Amino acid sequence: MSLEKEIKMEKKINTVRHEALLNVVRTADFIEKISYSFFKKYGVTAAQYNVMIVLKLAAKDLTQAQIGERLITSRANVTSLIDQLEKRKFVRRKSVADDRRVYIIELTQAGKDLLKKVEPAYLDIVEKKMAVLTVKENHQLSLLLTKLRKIFNVYDKEGDCADEILY
Amino acid sequence: MSLEKEIKMEKKINTVRHEALLNVVRTADFIEKISYSFFKKYGVTAAQYNVMIVLKLAAKDLTQAQIGERLITSRANVTSLIDQLEKRKFVRRKSVADDRRVYIIELTQAGKDLLKKVEPAYLDIVEKKMAVLTVKENHQLSLLLTKLRKIFNVYDKEGDCADEILY
DNA sequence: GATATACTGTTAATAGGCTAACAATATGGC
DNA sequence: GCCATATTGTTAGCCTATTAACAGTATATC
Structure with missing residues (x-):
């Protein structure tokens, strides 16, 4: 249609x-x-889940600003997301010795436990839904969208790319 | 990339x-x-513009509920969008004789004037941005997304489709 | 070292989404 | 006609986004 x-x-x-x-x-x-x-x-919002997945997949400790970059969102918004997650005990703020402006955000055990439940279910549903397209079609879709998205990377300077993510 | x-x-x-x-x-x-x-x-938000475009393109008078259906959003949200637009004098609520529950929403002259300014500029920018894809690629993208979107039309009963829109 | 500049996280105001509950009104079945 | 059910728009509470302004801290320059 x-x-x-x-x-x-x-x-x-x-x-x-x-x-x-x-x-x-x-x-x-x-x-x-x-x-x-x-x-x-599962008692979380999509935005909160995205923050937790970013933390899980990160190879290093992340500050709030770094989380914001990866989620293409403002520092102001990260503050309130972390507030929510901290209130629910899924993450904690940790002060950093050599830069007293920043917080490192860490998943708590409760946060990790939640991810262990949610992530497989989420990936499972994605697989099932997206199977309406063939593997080739899915690949093609990604290619077209990646090409399209180049327009918007206006701040993408000298070959380096925007350090942003969305799960 | x-x-x-x-x-x-x-x-x-x-x-x-x-x-x-x-x-x-x-x-x-x-x-x-x-x-x-x-x-x-132009002093409007994207959501407000979408409401006005829906009104402009509609062949008949629309109630708030009908606007909500076309924009895939809740009646509650339509109420606040119309509140905003009415405050800015771009639309007005009009009572209906045969159904005292509903309002017909009408574009005011100011609303129409605004659209005359914004719409061409918007369409122009869309043309320029999307030209990063060839006509064939744009068409292909639409096909894939339309196919993909079928998964989500769970309430699409007996061949009739959801009466929703997004500009 | 002092100072200007840049960066981090917070706050407030505004906007838009959601759900749930509500009153007013229509409509259907009996 | 009456009553149960459905629909419409509103409200309230919550969450997520935006921008702008702010204080605290780091850094670069002189």
Whole structure:
């Protein structure tokens, strides 16, 4: 079903380009709604889960600013995410000797335990949902989106890339 | 540049399927950030613009609930969006004789004037950005995403489709 | 060493999403 | 007509985002 039929539009979407953009945003919107209710079953939000996964996958200790870079979000927002997670005892702030401005954020045992439950279930659901596309199609989709995303890396200087992530 | 390199991940993304999903969400996130700052220049938010475009493109008068359906958002949220737009004098609520529960939402002249300024500029920027993909690639992207989105239309009953929209 | 500049995390204001509960109103079945 | 059920819009509470301003700290320059 085309997007135009799907949304009962009274006027045509102007161009192939505009339609592609709307498809990206619209599809992500569906994915995020599903994610939100999935994570809620485990008592965390998608944003909180993303923070914890970033911490889990990081090879080194991360400060709040570094978490913000990887999640493409502001330091202000990281503060409140960490506040929430700390209140739930899933992470802790740890002061750093050589830079008294920053906190290292650590997963607590409770946080690690939660991830052990949530992550496999999450990956399982992703596998099942995305299987509507063939392996080749999934790969193609990634290629197209990666190409598209280059437009937005305006602060991507001299070959180095933005140190950001989203799970 | 692959997503893995782009985000300096310490561990590999598990599968092609998971990677595709992350690419969709991540790309949409960039698009939404750009949109947000674009619309801000004109004194509206992206969500407010979407409401106005829905009203403009609708062939008939729309109630708040109908706007909510097209924007895939809750009635509660529509209430606050309309509150904002009404405060800015871009739309007005109009009572309906035969159903005293509902309001018809109308664009004011100020709202129409705003759209005349914003919409061409918006479409222009979309054309320019999306031109990083060829026409064929844009078309292919739409096809893949439309196929993918079928998973999420769980409430899509008997061939009829969800009456939702996102601009 | 003093000073300007940059960076980190916090706070406040604003916006937009969600769910849940509510009152008012319509509608369907009897 | 009556009553149960459904729908509409509102409200409240929560969470996540944004920007802007701020204090504290590091760093670079002189």
